[in-house]
Amino acid sequence: xxxxxxxxxxxxxxxxxxxxxxxxVLRDRTNVSEDLAVERQSADILLLLDGSTSLRDIQVSLxxxxxxxxxxxxxxxxxxxxxxxxxxxxxxxxxNHLRVLAERFRKESIRPASxxxxxxxxxxxxxxxxxxxxxxxxxxxxxQGSVQQDKTLCGLVLPHIDFQRGGHCYAWGFSxxxxxxxxxxxxxxxxxxxxMTQPFALTTKAFQTPxxxxxxxxxxxxxxxxxxxxxxxxxxxLHRSExxxxxxxxxxxxxxxxxGDYQILPILCSGFQEMLEKRILxxxxxxxxxxxxxxxxTLNDSTKQTCLIASADLAHLGPQFGDPYPVQQTALKRxxxxxxxxxxxxxxxxAEGFYRTILGEGDRRRICGLPPIYTLLSVSRxxxxxxxxxxxxxxxxxxxxxxxxxxWN
Numbered sequence: 395x396x397x398x399x400x401x402x403x404x405x406x407x408x409x410x411x412x413x414x415x416x417x418x419v420l421r422d423r424t425n426v427s428e429d430l431a432v433e434r435q436s437a438d439i440l441l442l443l444d445g446s447t448s449l450r451d452i453q454v455s456l457x458x459x460x461x462x463x464x465x466x467x468x469x470x471x472x473x474x475x476x477x478x479x480x481x482x483x484x485x486x487x488x489x490n491h492l493r494v495l496a497e498r499f500r501k502e503s504i505r506p507a508s509x510x511x512x513x514x515x516x517x518x519x520x521x522x523x524x525x526x527x528x529x530x531x532x533x534x535x536x537x538q539g540s541v542q543q544d545k546t547l548c549g550l551v552l553p554h555i556d557f558q559r560g561g562h563c564y565a566w567g568f569s570x571x572x573x574x575x576x577x578x579x580x581x582x583x584x585x586x587x588x589x590m591t592q593p594f595a596l597t598t599k600a601f602q603t604p605x606x607x608x609x610x611x612x613x614x615x616x617x618x619x620x621x622x623x624x625x626x627x628x629x630x631x632l633h634r635s636e637x638x639x640x641x642x643x644x645x646x647x648x649x650x651x652x653x654g655d656y657q658i659l660p661i662l663c664s665g666f667q668e669m670l671e672k673r674i675l676x677x678x679x680x681x682x683x684x685x686x687x688x689x690x691x692t693l694n695d696s697t698k699q700t701c702l703i704a705s706a707d708l709a710h711l712g713p714q715f716g717d718p719y720p721v722q723q724t725a726l727k728r729x730x731x732x733x734x735x736x737x738x739x740x741x742x743x744x745a746e747g748f749y750r751t752i753l754g755e756g757d758r759r760r761i762c763g764l765p766p767i768y769t770l771l772s773v774s775r776x777x778x779x780x781x782x783x784x785x786x787x788x789x790x791x792x793x794x795x796x797x798x799x800x801x802w803n
Contacts, residue, residue: 399474400445402484404588407440420482424588425508425635426495427480436473439465445484449474496631504607505599505660508635513556514644518604525648528561535569538649541782541800547571549702549774549801551740551767554585554638559787560796566783567798568645571701579611579698580646581659581773583766584638584705586629590664593682594618594689595629597660601640605647611657614692621688624681632662638705657698661689663765666749670757676749676768690773704770706763708733708795715760720790730784732759733795740799741779745771776801 404424410417410431418437420430438459442452449470456465474483481488510516515524529537552567553560586595596619598612619626633639639660650656669679677683693700709729712721721729739748745768752761784797 398446398448399443399477400484401440401443401477401482402488405482407437409434420477420480422482423635424632426488426492427482430476430480430482432473432476435465439470439473443474443477443483492631499631499634500627503599505597505601505633507601507603507640509637509640510604513637513641516604521604521644522648524557525561525565525645528557528565529569531562534562535566535782538569538571539573541570543570543778543800543802545778545802546699547575547577547701547800548776548803549704549770549779551704551706551763551770551797551799551801552642553707553785553796553798554641554705554763555707555787555794555796557641559794560785563783563785563796563798564641564645567800568649570782570800571649575650577656577699577701579614579657579659579696579700580642580703581661581693581700582639582642582703582705583769584636584642584660584662585707585762585766586632586636586638586662586664587762588632588636590629590632590662592624592626592628593664593679593685594626595632595662595664596626597630597633599633599660601643601658601660603640603644603647605644606651608643608647609657611659611698614659614696617692617695618685618688621691622685623688624685626685629662629664633660636662638662642703642705663769665762666764666768670753673753675746676772686769686772689769693773702770702774702801704763704766706766706796708736708759708761708763708797709793710760710762711793711795712789712791714792721788721793722790723788726786726788726793729793729795730786733797734781734784736761737781737784737797737799740767740771741781743771743774743776743779770801774801774803776803778802 404422406421408419410419416434418432418434452470453467477483481491515521547570550567553563596615598610598615600607600609669676736751749768752764779801782798782800787794
């Protein structure tokens with residue numbers, strides 16, 4: 395047992411009332427560990443599992459806060475042992491387990507649906523009915539292909555918020571997809587909500603959802619990794635539970651079927667936090683620049699007609715995301731103005747201007763779609779970009795904004 399245990403990233407504590415008793419459910423966003431229920435008073439212990447505080451010091455801290463004799467060292471140790479059993483501590487046992495999972499996942503040929511039955515229906519008919527409703531509802535676009543354009547659709551910026559709050563915005567974006575399309579490859583750039591070691595995470599796996607299976611352009615993924623000169627499969631395990639690509643695949647399957655002549659190239663994008671903190675441009679960050687150049691070179695050499703998709707939400711505001719005060723409904727108009735001012739750089743195809751604006755703000759609005767949108771604009775050669783829909787999911791403690799844009803050439 396570690397002298398000073400540390401709870402690992404990705405573990406979140408959710409208060410739950412179970413049979414009249416308040417408990418905490420520890421949930422792992424990486425989907426490595428199963429849910430673990432602990433006593434509500436364990437919250438104080440969890441906050442002190444920082445890797446630098448010993449069990450004895452944790453006990454002393456709790457005694458100072460709550461009084462003598464309330465928390466015994468055995469109680470603290472029992473909780474730590476349970477966390478360790480569930481691989482919720484950042485230690486060598488967890489890292490060994492992660493290596494085993496990563497190796498096992500790398501050998502699999504299919505990435506199963508991770509969010510079916512939770513974020514959307516597992517039943518294919520119910521799922522199709524749900525997605526159809528987003529096109530048909532009042533204020534919806536009507537149907538796929540309803541956004542007519544003489545040019546060729548070469549890119550989309552779409553939300554990755556849950557369907558319940560943002561389904562209509564997905565529909566507006568996908569309404570730009572022609573009902574008859576010659577597109578052979580959809581390169582989906584997804585925000586990764588967990589830490590990554592490399593700029594991108596590739597996979598060669600087919601994606602399975604309740605609507606079928608879509609094959610992956612594995613040869614292109616291998617080519618990108620080889621050209622980049624780094625192991626862009628190192629973070630592949632993160633594909634297993636990340637929703638940002640899965641949600642786009644579900645819509646593509648609904649609109650195009652699972653037996654069409656198209657493939658996907660799923661790419662998870664690492665956050666730009668290091669670049670923002672160092673105040674450097676992405677193209678001055680050597681690992682990112684080399685990986686981006688590898689993507690561009692591979693697509694240039696490919697004969698496949700390609701549509702790029704950036705799975706990207708915009709602002710994240712409120713105490714849940716670190717703001718000191720709740721979001722006021724009266725502020726939503728200003729939030730929209732700020733978002734649309736930022737999106738003007740996207741409409742202009744200006745990746746650097748988009749990044750520099752967020753850098754200048756100190757990323758105070760937490761634009762989680764920055765990496766995929768920047769990458770899409772850097773790869774795309776579009777000469778016609780349009781905003782199709784803008785949306786806000788308002789909650790005083792957690793407001794998220796998003797938009798759909800289409801790119802043509």
